[in-house]
Amino acid sequence: MSDDVFEPKIVGFLCNWCSYRAADLAGSARAKYPANVRIIRVMCSGRVDPTFVLKAYSLGADAVLIAGCHPGECHYIEQNYKAMRRYAMLQYTLQQLGIEEHRLRLVWASAAEGQQLAEAIEQLVEDVRKLGPLHWPGNWDECPDALAAVDRLAEEHAEAMEVPL
């Protein structure tokens, strides 16, 4: 990777049935696209827990891609709609945290859309390059108090929380 261009690190969650196969197809068709997205296979885009996305940022990812079957074509009937809802919720939350919306992207790619997926990845990488590094873990390192404050907050409200910590 050349020194002057920022190469973002992106984690991609691809559903087993459509998008992962779209990525396979892009490979079979020898479509060239940036190598920045590192792919994790999940059975369904509905499996993507919002904490996966936050975890990726906290470990140094500059962006996250979620890809699933087109709405109405989910192999689990309708679970990609749940992914869609979580995506909207995540975007809203990330906005509060000051994370730009281009750092999280939801893409529909059927098993036949290798080229489209490659193009979507290219676009995502281009958009994130403009934004620069996210620097999230660095932020925590620089402000250790912030982390402690979050822990304290949870402790204070432990009783009110139904779920055991």
Place this chain on the structure above:
Amino acid sequence: MSERVGVYVCHCGSNIAGTVDVEEVAQWAGNTLSDVVVARDYKFMCSSLGQALIEEDIKKHELTRVVVAACSPHLHERTFRRACANAGLNPYLLQMVNIREHVSWVTKDKKIGTDKAKALVSGAVGRVKLQEPLQASSVPVNPNTLVVGGGIAGIQATLELADAGYHVYLVEREPSIGGHMAQFDKTFPTLDCSACILTPKMSEVGQHENITLLSYAELEEVTGSVGNFKTRIRKKARYVNDVACTGCGDCVEKCPRKVLDADFEAGFGYRKAIYMPFPQAVPKIPVIDVNSCIWFERGKCRACEKLCPTEAVDFDQKDEIIEIEVGNIILATGWDLFDCKKIPQYGYDDLANVFTSLEFERMCNAAGPTNGKIVMRDGQTEPESIAIVHCVGSRDANYNKYCSAICCMASLKFGHLVLEKTSAKIYSFYIDIRSNQKEYEEFYQRLLEEGMIFVRGKVAEVTDAARLPGEEGKLIVQAEDTLLGKQRRIPVDMVVLMGALEPRHDAKEMGLKCGISCSMAGWFTERHPKLDPVATMTDGIFVAGTCQGPKDIPATVAQGAAAAARVGGMITKGTVQIEPIVATIDEENCSGCRICNNLCPYNAIEYLEDKKVSHIIESLCKGCGTCVAACPAQVITGAHFSNNQIFAEIEGLLWDADGNGQAVSTDTKTIST
């Protein structure tokens, strides 16, 4: 105790090695990633020698986990799982890394490719250590089968299975089996009489000892899973006792109410309020249509009851719910005709002599409303010219993008029938003639010779507004002839619209009942478009015929037989393996919030009232993991895709990231997850 991981990096000849420095990846994994005790690269990992290498290492190095970096898991996961199992390692302790389709084939630069491969291997090593041994469970297969839809696809599937000695329940929503094929006059390109080849099969179904025919019935609910489905079927009230009825037809003859037959006669002919759709109906038992029967309307009449020689008419009959247990289900629900009224410029329902293809089928049929005479809407006048309009609602971005596959050949068949039965001129307005099956092209050539006139152009309008001499009192078909490069207005007496084949209006609903999905266009989605066109994503549910996509009769019959063969295989084997990738709830820690309950499309999550916790029925779970992601207490575990496994994978993938856009030095860092 820490795990002992073996990492195997495949060259795939030069497919991977060309863009990824495989030796370096293997060496790096062995030196850098914690718990990796052996890391090798090999020319072809999937070869028997490559597999033997893994098997030997598992034994020699006492490996507890295996990572294979090669092609897509969709290609060779099974191969390497088997290799693990051969060496005594649980097959689910393997993780594949896709460094061919996802790296070497899509990357130009070798350094970049190598870096990406390292990150993916690092992710897999992190995850594989947390993977757990899983056991595929095995359940017995109920030898009975349910076939939904009694058209030619369903009939074929039913007969194949019944002849093989297995019991089949055939559910048909109309009063008789036969489907669309029973409506046709001739079949292309052989011009066989449709009824002549179909009715023997129909009566075989009616008499077969291994077939329970449930006509005028609908599938209401499916529960259970492959091998053991429980189905609920509503047998609609016929108001005729099917045991007492002899099918003499006296009741039909004496019924005073005549109504338009929108189903079998496609709205072109009439039937009585008590009716059999057609004379060769199977079963030969009439049905009273409550919406048109005078008794149900005004509380008077009951002529059929009085005249029935066997006292079979029973006005007190009620819908009956039947519960049937089967091992497999074949859906053969067929198609609906495109509603031609949706294209107002073609004038259907507005201009009397514009017909749909199904209406024209009935008109050509010797047993149809006109006794096979091709006449105008007045029922007498023979047309002097007829235009056939292709691609009505198909190959049209405004309606359906797909090609309906059969209309070209059907219109050639119509052309032949018109030329045979009348002295009318016949025009065909086409975009392309698609005649790509056995003897189809020859049939097209035959029609060219017989004198059917072909105009290459999509019809813009069918109108009765005359502008030029000779157009008075005619229907004018306007189209751009793309071969001549000019607009043409051709006055004709009759227009036939070749409406598209569309998915059944309730296909989506049926899909939901059975847990299968539909394509964008609405056709049932097969498991694989090329290599598994009969199975679906839900084990034990198969599709046959046009419910999976437009197709002609030979293809429909072939798919019906194929579905039966697949089911037969399942029954012969006797048991079925169920993938262990399912979710489970830790009841101890479940708060009973029930958030997960409504998320499952398969109704696999039940709420245990006594324990106040939710519970997942393993046999219904398909392992999508949506509930796992939704559980606020994180007490649902998705086998093989647990939170911890995925967190470890994320951490491994990002081994070189610190969020600064700088790579972390690779020399000293040891990754531990």
